[in-house]
Amino acid sequence: MFDKYDNRIPFLELPNISIKINCPNSTRIIINHCSPSISIDKLGLVIEDLVIESSDLDNIRPSYDATMVLSLPENSHLDIPIKVLPGSVQDFTVQPENFEKQLIPGTIIKDLNLELFDAYGNHVQENEKVGFSVDGFCWLDRSFSSKKVDAFGCIDLCGLLRVTGGYGRNVSLSICSNKESISRVWQIEKRQLRISSQIPESCFAGSQLEHLEFEVVNSKGEVDVNFHDEDETGQSHTLVIKSQSQFMDIEDSVKYVFRQGRCLVRAVPVPLETGEFTFVAAHSGCPDLQLTLKVLIEPHSEMEPQPLNIRHSLNAISFMESETPITSKSPQQFTPEKMDICYAESRLLETDRESFREFRKDLEDDIHEIGLRIGKVEAEIRWLEDEQRQIEVNLSELEGIRDQILGIDSYGSLGKNRILTRVESKSDCAASLVMKHLKGMRDQDRCGLMGNIIGIVALLGTTPTFELSRLFSEYLGDQMLAVVCKHYEDVRLLESYQKNGKLNPDFALHMFARKLGQSINGRYLVLCIEDIRACEVDKDVEGKLLFPDPTLPNGSTPAGFLGYAVNMINIDADHSDTKTDSGCGLRETLFYRLFGDTQVYETRDDMKRAISCIKDGAISMDGGILRGNGAVSLGCLEPDIVFPVVPAKNRLSESDMRLLKRYRELKLELKETIAMLVKKNKSRESDLKRFKERRDLYARYFTPRDLETCL
Template sequence: MHRQFDVGATFDENSSNFIITSDEHRKEPLNITSDALLKHLTGIFAAFLVQYDIKCRDIKWVLGGKRQRPVRLKLRKGLPGLNGEYQTYVTVECIIRNDYPENPKSPGDTKLICRPIDVPPEMGSKLIRGHELNFILGKSRVFPIDILFCTEKFEDISENEPLWQKQLRKLQDSSPSHVELLSEVEALRFDTEGEIVDNCLLRAGESLPLEVIAVVRPRMSKVALQKGMNSGKSISGSRTDQKSIVARSSEMVLIVTELKFRPPGERVPPTEKGKEVYISPRSIKATTCCNVSGLYRFKPSQVSDLIMKKTGTYMLTLKILGEDFKDTKPLVIRVNVAASEKGDCWRVCNHAGDCNTAHPGLKSPNLWGRLGEALNWELFLCTYDDYNNPTKFRNINELKNINLELRTLAGECLNDIQLTLPRNFDIKNHISPDHCSLKLQKLELSGGNLATFAPTYQASLWIYIAKKRVAEFRFTVRPGSVGKAVMKEGETPARPLRPGQIIDHLVFQFMDKYGNLAEKGEVVDLALEGLKLCDRKGGSTRKVDDSSCVDLGGRLKVEARYGDTAAVELRNTTFGRTQVLGEFNFDIMKRQLRILNNPKSASGGSKLEDVTIEVVDVETGRVDEDMDGVTYALALGWNKAVCIPLKRGRCTLPDIILPNKTELWTGKVFLAEHPEIRVVMRVEILETWVLPAMENTSEYPPISRIALASLPPQELAKVLEASIERHKELEKKAKQKGRQVGLMESELEERKKRLKMFGERQAYLHNQLRSLQKNEQDEDGGDSEYIEQAEMEEDKLETYNSKKLMSELQKLGDPPGTHAASVLLDAIVDDHRLVEGIGKDVIGLVAILAEVESDSISTALANFLGEDTMTCIICKTVLGIQFLGAHYVGHQSLGLHGLIKDRNSSISGSFGVILADPCSSYKRDDGEQAVIDDHPQKLLHLSPSADSTRPKPLGFIDYAVNLLQFHKGYTLCLKVGEFGLRETLFFNLFGYLQVYDTVENMMRAKEYIQTSAVSLDGGVLYDKRTLHFKTILGKSPTIRFAVASKTEIVDAPQRQPPPARLKLMQEIKKTSNQAAEECSKISVLLKELMQSKNRANQLTQDLTKEAAFTAGLVAKVKENHC
């Protein structure tokens, strides 16, 4: 069914149409004013329909479709919707309907949607299909359907393709092409005289034109210009007409970009990105003048103050805005601003280039220098124009006569402080290529007293060129590096010092080599001898305070012994070399013990009573009454279980029972905490002869006194004769053994002399090496690290071999590091100290007190003891054990709990503690010496096995307690009473434990084993009956004794020393090897000598007994004769 609408136009309601269901706001851009709804067609309320076919009179259009020819119209002036336009060309896209036939009074609106010729198809109307249909008008225009009935006002040109293409070409020629600035001649037509020439060179201080005019040129103008240039015709008159200027109105902006200055002949790299320094705050709108539209008037004077006072290359960009001008090329004008030729200002600063960029506001930094050192700064001397732009030097030869002078801020000359150029200073090497700056570097600051302008040390640097002052600069003169140290008056300790004392007052003041007080924050190193730091800072470095001092009051504890010397050496290691600032020695009190009522002789078995001991000053002889209480207690060498406290420097010894034998009795008395203070009592016991009892001294059966008396005279004579023969034989053997002992002692003395000779030779070589190293330092600054490396090589090897043990100990606990052993290890290793106070009786851990010579021995001994024993803590006294377990005393945290509290943690689990009791030290049953004193490691002289006549079994290495090697100083320093750790702690742990190479050899030697044994391949024999394997079948222990390895440290310095020093070092090493070999031979000889002496003593005892027995027989024979 067809329906007639308006004036003869009909639509096919059966054809396809699209229903746009939306709100009223979609009608406004389509100029739909009716409220009619299309319910009769759609059954729903809709805003409008989109129709693609129409029939009117002779017109029948089917719109859209790819195969359909587009419907194109030429609309003339006067048609509705043209808005006064002359004519336009459009393409019909679709029809919009909004009619309501049930209401004839409201017929609805019908529109034609047409796309102008200058609008691309993609920017026209669109029908979007999605969740719901939507219609977008785009840049298409809306015309009423009435234009179809004004045949004289429009023309259907769908079939006239040439006309359509002609209009397209005209449109392209009139489209905007680029922005252009009118020349001064062209601008005169519009009453403007300004012009900016591209790539011009201006000087700072000059100004830009007050006003310029920019226009947008069409494409045809560019073509016409090109044709005119080719034909040689002048076209200047046509450059200002409307055809040469796009009349469409828009807006234009000015953007200024700053670049590095380049002269006009130098090209700006396209990759260089400048800095935008200006964007016009308001866009400039097009104006009309002289019937010409599209004129954009700019006032460059607004940016003159911005760009005409600072050197640089500036890009002025004029950009047109708007969608219609999006393809229009902007105008870029290059303006090069050079420095002004007016002004000749000098300036010195710490940088090259423009000060405006380095520190805006011209606030130059305050440079500084230290006395006795070259400046770390580089100074740059420059000249500037009146606008602070750097300029070239006008006379370079004058720069050769440059002088520097330091003055106070008030202008007074500082004659004793000088800032000079280096001797080899050459202007040619320090002037910049553009001749705009002169670099002054490695300036040397020397001088003296800074008291004239202390404490600010603010000065002024004056620079003279050809005796004319050209620049002035703020400069701070700081004191030099620390050069010496003195003890501050009134802050020195009272002398002499007492061991264990905390020094209350000790302040060092530091100065540079010119005598000026050192700056705050300078770092100095402390090297202590006989003293120990006891503050919480840790480490040996200290910082100088604001009074140029380091206060050590209350932080140093005296650890030197009585009669020794303590020392503090202050060092400066700032520049990689150690400079000694001062060495200060402190005398320690000299004390000795004096015996009162000491008899020179006494009868055997008698008592010594009322023996008094006094502690006296060595120099004055007065009793030291300050030694009072349990801190100062005397220990007795003959009764190690007794300690007697002093009372005001005196004490009376308990009664001493002398032995009942003729000898020179000696007894040692010493201070328990300071065994260096000792005295030896000597009492000669008077001879008392007693007939000895008859003993079995030969192969004869024992004969008692009664049996001897009952013998007949003939038998008694035979016994006497046999006794005399035995006496002679024993006497002969005793003399032979005595001669053998004498020869061995002579050989021992010779070897000791050789060892002493090696030691003296080694000391001489070390002195030669130090002298050579000092000479090398004076000549070419030789490195002192090789001397220290040669002296500390053994300590480094020990540290390297114990790293793994320390690492395993620090992993103990849950979480790691909270086991008691780990906490104590931090106190010993990391802080370089043991716990303080009563905690000084804490010795350390079992695992770190000794080393062994191989990893297999370490594993075997660790298997025997177990990890719990290896991580036990060793204490000297019960007070030390109580200190370890203490939590708080008052408000102070003590012991291990105090150490771990600083880490905000707590001890995990329980921990074992062993008391190294001197009463349980190793003693021989035969009364012989238990320790080999002449041996450097103080080995134990262990008792022989059950059958000493048998040779040592195959595979036997040694007793475990003698395989331990103690660290340096442990043998003499770490003692329990007067006993060492080997005969107390480790003998109680290992006993007579023997070490074998293999399990097979260990099992074959079961008769030789006294208690227990271990083998290097993992066997452990605890009770001579049960064999255990702990390495082959089980897991190797992680906590073991450190191995005293000779492996080189991987990260040791590898630098080759000079040949002379290398030769000395090789000679030292050779001498050390010879001394070590001699020590080994002495050790073997000592063992043999000890055995020979024991045998000689045994023969002497047998000879004495035999003599007594013979004397008794002689007396009995005489009695029978009488």
């Protein structure tokens, strides 16, 4: 307390005080407990153990500003500005509410948002870091372990988790904050594999079990029609048959497809030996879905059994004039259509007229169904081709304006043509061959495996000045010509090796080099962005990484510090949307891998004075280079391969931003349309191949007039 002359007055006794907290937006805050006391020197009033409760803090987020009013005797009061922050995570909810419907083994969870609350039901404060542990799931990003809460008190996990648990198993997601763990447990819906056709208790040795129909049912006994083998959605639902008899070897690489929850196995060969024959029918992707079947094998009473060698029949038939037999070392997607061929051979040998008529009808139905499907797919292809042409027209109209806004020439960023020409002129360089190959690729090829080859480092970034371009290129050295691809598996598109470990010169990039009269000397670097551990630092609205400024021992920022190299390089406009499967861009993957925490300073002297806070290295604008960990680059170099230069522009107008947004949307639409077109063409080729197989098989046994009637 103070008198009117601002002299401090000691407290003679503990005064009667009341505490109230005022907040905007009618936020109600209750003071549940406090312990006031007088300091030892009697000059101060100490308030301890103040317990505040409120469930309305969302009304004052994100600032959480409030005022604590301390009322003293004689109508005096003191207003103290405070912040009332929510507590740590005590509960969370999962959106959407029907999240369990996404729990299908092997699939990626496409829609999952967590809403986090404290003990009083307030959303958790923005940027609070939350750890995760999962059971029955796996992270698509292997480095993922924690994430920060967004401005709405939520965490977006869309597209980050894959279901690994089996049908009927429990899966769980736990969040950890302040050493507390909160879990949610779900059960994947139960599924059961059963046989719907009748199996005889016994059969003759050397015969076969025919027309075995299996189905997948839910807990209510209803057939799950979602068990449908579909290439377009990436869901594989197939059945395999495995023999448990030492006298019978069934081709377990043969797979039978599920259609609308049902799978038909035309024939299962029975061994020649008498006794109990046991075999297992199992889902190829979900081993929990399996069924063990037993049949008693009896000796044939009239004649010596003649076994049907299914494997021999398969090898004897050559689909589409192929000379490659189906063996256990060459797994096949063994559909009911292909099984019909073996079925026809065996039935014709037995001259079973009823089965022959049934085979003919099945064949006619298949030909008719495949023909209709081909017609439908061709109509979809024509529509997609028209859509592609229209999008390309719209893009060409916007491209000129977009180039003016961003300062882009006909190939890309300003100076990019010149850099590309320099790269292509290096006749013994892998980067030269990659760029020539990418330049000649069609859009359809970019949606295939070769689309995973992104480019080379030098052409994936730009700088605002030539000085930065030269310095960054000198700092990276040979890494400027490193080839960048999506996955580690894509490396096989560039090289393959013989059995003795030596390079195969007749494959991939080396074969392409030989066609152009070039060669690749020595080794070259390949960077796979999916396998780079992304930087987990937050980003600003421009996508720059929010690193704290370096600090000297006295707590100040070093003089001459300009920023971090990874933030001073810009992503090339054509690759601004290039991301990993988990949504990470080139800055936090590729360029953070190359530059790390490298700092940029005005002069060498500034850099030397800041050496105590330099970890990964530093560059000065007058040419100095520190490599970090005691290494310094001396001398001078004028690199011929540098980053293209795109001068910094003033802030874009709203109309320019709308145009660029529309351009990006059209580019994405074009990419999706071409990808769908590639899928539809593959589907059409597959159906045409199947149609020819069925048609040729029909022609072997029936007249052309019958075939015309069928069509």
